[in-house]
Amino acid sequence: MSDKYSSEFKAKVALEAVTQGRSVIKETAEKYDVTEDEVIAWAAQLHEDASKIFTAGAEPVADDSEGEDVDLATDDSEFAAAVEHGVMSDTLNYKKLIFWSTLGTSLVIIFVIGLVYFSQYSLFEAQKEASSRVTYSDFSELVAEQEQELNSFGVVDLEDGIYRIPIDSAINKIATD
Structure with a gap:
């Protein structure tokens, strides 16, 4: 000593x-x-x-x-x-031990749940941002292609003899028949 x-x-x-x-x-x-x-x-x-x-x-x-x-x-x-x-017996305070164990476990669970929600939110925001990047011109090009297809002559299936005619011509033909 x-x-x-x-x-x-x-x-x-x-x-x-x-x-x-x-x-x-x-x-x-x-x-x-x-x-x-x-x-x-x-x-x-x-x-x-x-x-x-x-x-x-x-x-x-x-x-x-x-x-x-x-x-x-x-x-x-x-x-x-x-x-x-050279040792003394140690008596544990089980109430405190259970309290702190429960508190620690709860905090870890809350932290993990928070991480999951944060990752889902981040994914949602990334998808939202990616969808907003699709511009009006991309959409208008698609509409223009569809309009051209509806208003032009073309071959759909040559072997079966299926052809495409403009929609206005198809309406007039139905109306006259």
Whole structure:
């Protein structure tokens, strides 16, 4: 652990952690802006050296147990296992987890639907623009070709003897017959 904290500060944090129990180690660590591992280590050291506090004329014990095993006696077996393995059990807040998962999934779905609508709109606009490019002259050329076909003589099918005559001539022939 780090030596950047005074022994008084360590004792204060460790004492608070020990007196309030395992459930507030996280809050104690956050309150004093230290890691949970440091709080646990200081609490263990406090527990180990607690008997020396009441020894008359005793000098403070220096922390030279770097990397050594620490013996911790506690009635809470879950806490003891957590200290032994260096981890704390993590309880998930399922309500928040479900809320954020649902919100994230909903946002992704809305985004995808928006992309689909945008692509359909873009396609529609492109088709509209392409259809507007057909000019009046193209249309008038088509009408002129059809007018010429209606008002001229021509062969439709030579083998069957089908011929085309102007519409005015066809109307006059029907009227005279």
